[in-house]
Amino acid sequence: MRKLKLALIGCGYLNEIVAKALKDGYLPEYELVAVLGRDYARTREFADRNGCKACADIAELLAMKPDYTAEAASVKAVQDYGEAILNGGSNFVVLSIGAFAEREFYERMKDTAAQSKRRAYIASGAVGGFDVLRTAALMSPVTASIGAQKAPASLKNTPLFTPELMDITAPCEVFSGTTKEAIAILPTKVNVAIATALASVGPENTAMNIKAVPGFKGDEYKIAIQGEEVRAELNIYSRTSAIAAWSVIAVLQNAVAPIVF
Ligand SMILES: NC(=O)C1=CN([C@@H]2O[C@H](COP(=O)(O)OP(=O)(O)OC[C@H]3O[C@@H](n4cnc5c(N)ncnc54)[C@H](OP(=O)(O)O)[C@@H]3O)[C@@H](O)[C@H]2O)C=CC1
Numbered sequence: 001m002r003k004l005k006l007a008l009i010g011c012g013y014l015n016e017i018v019a020k021a022l023k024d025g026y027l028p029e030y031e032l033v034a035v036l037g038r039d040y041a042r043t044r045e046f047a048d049r050n051g052c053k054a055c056a057d058i059a060e061l062l063a064m065k066p067d068y069t070a071e072a073a074s075v076k077a078v079q080d081y082g083e084a085i086l087n088g089g090s091n092f093v094v095l096s097i098g099a100f101a102e103r104e105f106y107e108r109m110k111d112t113a114a115q116s117k118r119r120a121y122i123a124s125g126a127v128g129g130f131d132v133l134r135t136a137a138l139m140s141p142v143t144a145s146i147g148a149q150k151a152p153a154s155l156k157n158t159p160l161f162t163p164e165l166m167d168i169t170a171p172c173e174v175f176s177g178t179t180k181e182a183i184a185i186l187p188t189k190v191n192v193a194i195a196t197a198l199a200s201v202g203p204e205n206t207a208m209n210i211k212a213v214p215g216f217k218g219d220e221y222k223i224a225i226q227g228e229e230v231r232a233e234l235n236i237y238s239r240t241s242a243i244a245a246w247s248v249i250a251v252l253q254n255a256v257a258p259i260v261f
């Protein structure tokens with residue numbers, strides 16, 4: 001049987017894990033055909049390492065006729081290429097979910113996917129539990145929130161960082177607001193929050209707080225949902241963000257699985 005063609009947007013840490021998983025046999029139904037990065041030299045190195053075509057732009061990638069395109073690049077890449085990917089006949093697996101915080105973009109992607117008979121998949125990324133969030137939100141009005149713990153140093157080069165954070169000796173709240181406000185200031189760090197919001201009460205209505213915790217390594221998220229009959233709390237710790245790449249592999253497996261989660 002013909003293998004499904006997979007293309008990648010982004011050639012950094014996470015897509016390197018996806019490409020290795022393909023080589024290691026986790027996705028036998030797929031072949032990697034193309035990659036598009038930002039820096040062409042880096043894209044070519046990735047392509048040479050992983051046996052696929054290095055693309056200089058989205059048209060070149062779509063000319064390879066991918067069945068699935070998996071993104072691990074940036075919110076901007078999703079905004080810039082999302083509609084072209086669906087219109088070009090590819091399904092789209094997304095990690096930079098923050099792009100969907102803008103309702104107008106979300107609606108355009110929804111219409112484009114419906115018209116092109118393709119799908120945009122929101123990967124569970126560094127969190128999960130979207131099944132219970134979606135189910136609870138169907139049953140009654142719910143409230144939803146996500147709390148994040150991060151190392152003070154991981155907030156460097158963001159508007160939340162102050163040098164004093166490096167000297168804290170106890171957890172310190174650095175952000176409290178909505179997930180929509182959070183992704184606007186941390187576009188590379190809280191995609192998980194927008195995924196949580198999309199599965200529950202939306203980016204404007206999902207509360208978020210972020211704590212800097214001294215001596216902490218990795219990321220920890222606590223998602224809470226409360227409805228009339230259902231209450232759930234999910235705690236997800238990950239030492240690195242590799243879990244996000246593996247969630248893409250899980251989506252791709254699910255897309256061809258005879259028994260579907
Ligand atoms: N949903 C979730 O749970 C998670 C989501 N993420 C998101 O996943 C994305 C990738 O993470 P990671 O692999 O760690 O990041 P890296 O910085 O290691 O890699 C990103 C890659 O994407 C490329 N890139 C960036 N912008 C564009 C663009 N506009 N078009 C094409 N390529 C682009 C970069 O190019 P160049 O080499 O030129 O910089 C780089 O190759 C980030 O947006 C991050 O926020 C990360 C962790 C968890």
Ligand SMILES: O=C([O-])CC(=O)C(=O)O
Nearest residue numbers: 188189190191192219241
């Ligand atoms: O790796 C993480 O903990 C989550 C992350 O970067 C994101 O949601 O953008």
